[in-house]
Amino acid sequence: NAGVTQTPKFQVLKTGQSMTLQCAQDMNHNSMYWYRQDPGMGLRLIYYSASEGTTDKGEVPNGYNVSRLNKREFSLRLESAAPSQTSVYFCASSGLAGGQYFGPGTRLTVL
Amino acid sequence: TQLLEQSPQFLSIQEGENLTVYCNSSSVFSSLQWYRQEPGEGPVLLVTVVTGGEVKKLKRLTFQFGDARKDSSLHITAAQPGDTGLYLCAVEGSSYKLIFGSGTRLLVRP
Numbered sequence: 001n002a003g004v005t006q007t008p009k010f011q012v013l014k015t016g017q018s019m020t021l022q023c024a025q026d027m028n029h030n031s032m033y034w035y036r037q038d039p040g041m042g043l044r045l046i047y048y049s050a051s052e053g054t055t056d057k058g059e060v061p062n063g064y065n066v067s068r069l070n071k072r073e074f075s076l077r078l079e080s081a082a083p084s085q086t087s088v089y090f091c092a093s094s095g096l097a098g099g100q101y102f103g104p105g106t107r108l109t110v111l
Numbered sequence: 112t113q114l115l116e117q118s119p120q121f122l123s124i125q126e127g128e129n130l131t132v133y134c135n136s137s138s139v140f141s142s143l144q145w146y147r148q149e150p151g152e153g154p155v156l157l158v159t160v161v162t163g164g165e166v167k168k169l170k171r172l173t174f175q176f177g178d179a180r181k182d183s184s185l186h187i188t189a190a191q192p193g194d195t196g197l198y199l200c201a202v203e204g205s206s207y208k209l210i211f212g213s214g215t216r217l218l219v220r221p
Binding site (some may be wrong): 027033042043045048058059078084090092097098099100103104105 | 142144151152153154155156159161203208209211214
């Protein structure tokens, strides 16, 4: 099992550009999450999907959109990137046993 | 006010020493999780405890959930440099949000 995978690992954007961060899990988990982590800070929840077909805002959703493509995949889109969105983005998933499993992260820099 | 208070905040010890990290709250939880995060990586789930008084062991790591399910501890025996990292306790809040503790940053010196 690969667990939670994320692509790309690194990305540099110019202000105003758009991009989609991809996340996939192979653990048959119902719930998936997107977090951002700024240097020296804790994780902040951007969006989550409690089950296939549903998505909800977390604590910092502005400037982002998500798509739960199927049970395995949950993508995060930045429509018009801003320097304030420079961060490390983590995807996570969870199942009935509890606990969240995190991906390796995407390091995004917006110039 | 932090829902989950962890102590100590920082710990620097020599390889081979034992240590205990604490996670305390005034609230009661149905379950509690411990994670370790290394620089540049995502948090890794170490254990989930669900029963008051429960003790779980993971090699040299021993996790305990308080009888009243308000607190937890993580004890590491004979710490190794590979144990270095940020240790986080966490509980599930409303709307599936994971609420992390303040964290304990551990450095194990060779």
